[in-house]
Amino acid sequence: MEKEIITIEKTKRTTEILIGLIVVALIAAGSLTFLSRGDTNDDFIVQGNVKMTDIDLNSKLAGNIGEILVKEGDEVKAGDVIIKISSEAVEAKLKQAEAAKAAAEAVAKKAENGARSQEVAQAKAAFDYAQKTYDRMKTLLEQEAISQASFDQVEAQYIAAKETYNMAVEGARSEDVAAADSQVAQADGAIAEVNSYLNDAQIKAPVDGTITSINVNQGELISTGMPLATLTTKEEAWIEVNVKETDLGKVQEGQEVQITFPAYPDKQYKGKVTVINKKPDFATKRATNENGDFDVLSYGVKIAISAIDKELYSGMTAMVDFGRNEGK
DSSP: OHHHHHHHHHHHHHHHHHHHHHHHHHHHHHHHHHHHHHHHHOEEEEEEEEEOOEEEEEOSSOEEEEEEOOOTTOEEOTTOEEEEEOOHHHHHHHHHHHHHHHHHHHHHHHHHHOSOHHHHHHHHHHHHHHHHHHHHHHHHHHTTOSOHHHHHHHHHHHHHHHHHHHHHHHOSOHHHHHHHHHHHHHHHHHHHHHHHHHHHTEEEOSSSEEEEEEOOOTTOEEOTTOEEEEEEESSOOEEEEEEEGGGGGGOOTTOEEEEEETTEEEEEEEEEEEEEEEEEEEEEEOOBTTTBSSOEEEEEEEEEEOSOOSOOOTTOEEEEEEEEOTTO
16 A cells, blocks of 8 residues: 555656656747747837938137127027127228228229319410410520420420310210229228128028027127037927948938837837938947957938927937838
């Protein structure tokens, strides 16, 4: 009887061990199957960032910040004045240029209109007197009453008076008129140049957008080319990711992708690969025993976003799912 009980216990124990081994084997087999399936079907997900078109608003003039008319976050339209640069020195130059133009116009007008009637009459009287003197002295010369030198002096005065009278009657020569007109044109150019400086003293928005940064303070001294503010345009945002060259076979232009944002974890959006940069960005992994004797480079991939209903901000994180690896 004891032997039968011992045999039953052994059989029971053996059965339990066998069942345990079978369970462990099944679990192991399931795990391997799951891992194998996971390795085959893992989504290819890459982290990227939202990109927007940012425009730095620079200054062509050196000077002091006279007035800042916006603040960060303000919406602006193309042509809106963002910042004014103090322009007292430029305005003084404008007055000088306008005065120079007025003087040039007076000279040009005189050249075009010729001498006034009073000036013509005065020149005529001087010429008549010189001619009478010339005739009288010529007679005296013929009578040998005066020397040739005395006559030559009178003759020279007569010729000068005659030329002065003729100029008064005929007006300025065409060359003189042209020279006067060129002085006016030169003055106009100087005024236009100064006005361009005044225009540059007003920093304006080139397109519609949002002021995302103001880099100066009122009264601050600035130099030419200094970025004063940043304008983010209203153009549609996009996502940019860096894909390792070893994964480029999983990405194609026109490929549909799924996008999620950590800021909006409960929503998923669609996108499309629009550009795969042909130029590498940087080495993402140095040569090791694992990846061989070459550096793994990354390439920029641009993705357009479809039907976004949330506010996006430049630089925010995005996760891009390029789809399953199966068949790729």
